[in-house]
Amino acid sequence: MNVRTLQWLAAGLTVAATAACGGSEPKPAATTTAAPPATAAAKPAASGSPRVFFIEPTDGATVKSPVKLRFGIENYELAAVPQGDVTAARPRIGHHHVGVDTDCLPPGTVIPKANPWVHHGGAQTVMDMQLTPGKHKLTLQLGDDKHTTIEGLCSSITVNVTE
Ligand SMILES: [Cu+2]
Numbered sequence: 001m002n003v004r005t006l007q008w009l010a011a012g013l014t015v016a017a018t019a020a021c022g023g024s025e026p027k028p029a030a031t032t033t034a035a036p037p038a039t040a041a042a043k044p045a046a047s048g049s050p051r052v053f054f055i056e057p058t059d060g061a062t063v064k065s066p067v068k069l070r071f072g073i074e075n076y077e078l079a080a081v082p083q084g085d086v087t088a089a090r091p092r093i094g095h096h097h098v099g100v101d102t103d104c105l106p107p108g109t110v111i112p113k114a115n116p117w118v119h120h121g122g123a124q125t126v127m128d129m130q131l132t133p134g135k136h137k138l139t140l141q142l143g144d145d146k147h148t149t150i151e152g153l154c155s156s157i158t159v160n161v162t163e
Pocket residue numbers: 095096097111119120121143146147
């Protein structure tokens with residue numbers, strides 16, 4: 001686990017900060033814009049601006065299979081898809097999807113329930129993924145209860161998988 005990454009994410013990411021075992025102090029002022037660290041690497045999340053992102057791995061990381069993935073979400077609600085027939089998507093609620101070696105889908109697209117997409121309809125925020133050695137693009141995309149993509153709620157990273 002990359003504690004340093006978690007620390008710079010912690011400013012706007014209370015949940016992940018809490019999950020980081022040891023070392024991270026709760027910051028009561030997390031919702032206000034505390035002065036970001038001097039490193040400009042972390043784009044300070046505009047408060048109220050929803051986004052999804054990989055907590056693990058970090059962009060450009062060298063990793064081994066199975067690769068542990070952890071998904072982050074901010075300013076949007078994460079929830080499992082309701083049981084039974086879903087006739088309408090609840091507003092401002094979604095679940096994560098991971099796409100391998102694929103780009104973000106345009107807003108309003110129904111995410112296929114097939115390769116290269118994995119749905120996390122139970123509101124899961126972690127998974128172990130088998131990846132072949134080499135470079136892979138990982139895309140994290142939020143979908144609503146109807147698995148439809150939402151404007152701005154997608155991000156991609158690249159990882160290098162070694163044997
Ligand atoms: Cu889905």
